[in-house]
Amino acid sequence: MKTILTALGFGILLLNCQVTAQEPSALDAIAKDRVDVAVERAIKYLLTRQNADGSISDRKNDIAMTSLAIMAMAATGNQPIDPTPQGKAMRRAIEFVTDEKRQDDNGYFGNKDGSRMYGHGIISLMLSEMLGMGLDDKQDRVTRERCQKAIDLILRSQKHPKNWQHKGGWRYSPDAGDADLSVTVWQLMALRSAKNSGLRVPGAAIKDAVDYLKRSYKSNLDAKGNPVDKKSGFAYQPGGAPEFTMCAAGMLAMQVCGEYESPFVHGAADWLLEHPPAKHNKFFFYGTYYYSQGMYQRGGEHSKVAKKLTEDLLLNLQAREGSWQGTGQEGGAGKVYSTAMAVLALAVKYHYLPIYQR
DSSP: OHHHHHHHHHHHHHHHHHSOTTOOHHHHHHHHHHHHHHHHHHHHHHHHTBOTTSOBOSSSOHHHHHHHHHHHHHHTTOOTTSSSHHHHHHHHHHHHHHSGGGSOTTSOOTTTSSOHHHHHHHHHHHHHHHTTSSOOHHHHHHHHHHHHHHHHHHHHHHTSOOOTTTTTOOOSSTTOSSOOHHHHHHHHHHHHHHHHTTOOOOHHHHHHHHHHHHHTBSSOBOTTSOBSOSSOOBOSSTTSOOOHHHHHHHHHHHHHTTOTTOHHHHHHHHHHHHSOOOTTSTTHHHHHHHHHHHHHHHOHHHHHHHHHHHHHHHHHHOOTTSOOOOOHHHHTTOHHHHHHHHHHHHGGGTOOSGGGOO
């Protein structure tokens, strides 16, 4: 695989010497072919990880991992109504997630597979994104009911008493008295997606969550509430230092909520130009997913730089079987996790999932 990619890279270099800036089609075709082939191989790998009960997982947290795999398939143009192996796998996977055994009476998914509020946000986002994707009436009704119960739990959890710094955010349990940006981002994207899908989500909940994100941005604020530091980033918790993964996550979450021209978004995007992803990052796949999607939303030079860097990094790390594997703590999440996150990062070119459309 490495030899093939090296040869392909050499071919691009030769073309770059022969094709003018006004003739990008040959280069674009090669880039598209490489990404398309990589994504197709990755989806085929995910299909091999589907278990007899319909789940798609190779480690723990099977409901959350299945939900990530479903989103990866949907992000690359597959739908559960399709009469294809991918479509059939998605239907079985959705049936697994929406089985009444996966969600408790309070609407909580996170205590069923041990993924806590982190996984609950992922699952809720997936369910809301699947609404209107061609499910039959019965499955659509079940999905909508399960999703609304999950969203209601997110809303109740947000109202649990917290101090002013953590107000509006979430952490690992529904009754947590503090918050962090990593967990908060998934809940916020789930709320935004659910609202777009017509579920009951008060606008105040989204505003409070966005305010929490702003407090997580490392900068003093001026009299108008804008950051004094024009180039900075989001931290894991308010008062912390910005770092790659959380900066990318906070930027995308604000964009999903319509804050495309916010100075917080502009500052984070510029900070990320100077602090790009690297394969030695602690949570490389997690951060690269946010980085790719967020910089695409930013557009312009930010989008071009991020697209090339993301593709170069991920395509060189893909295994022969089509999977990706994290390292360190991220490696413990398994190949389904890393592969799904890599596909979601590469899927900016397709624009299929409503939550990520610019």
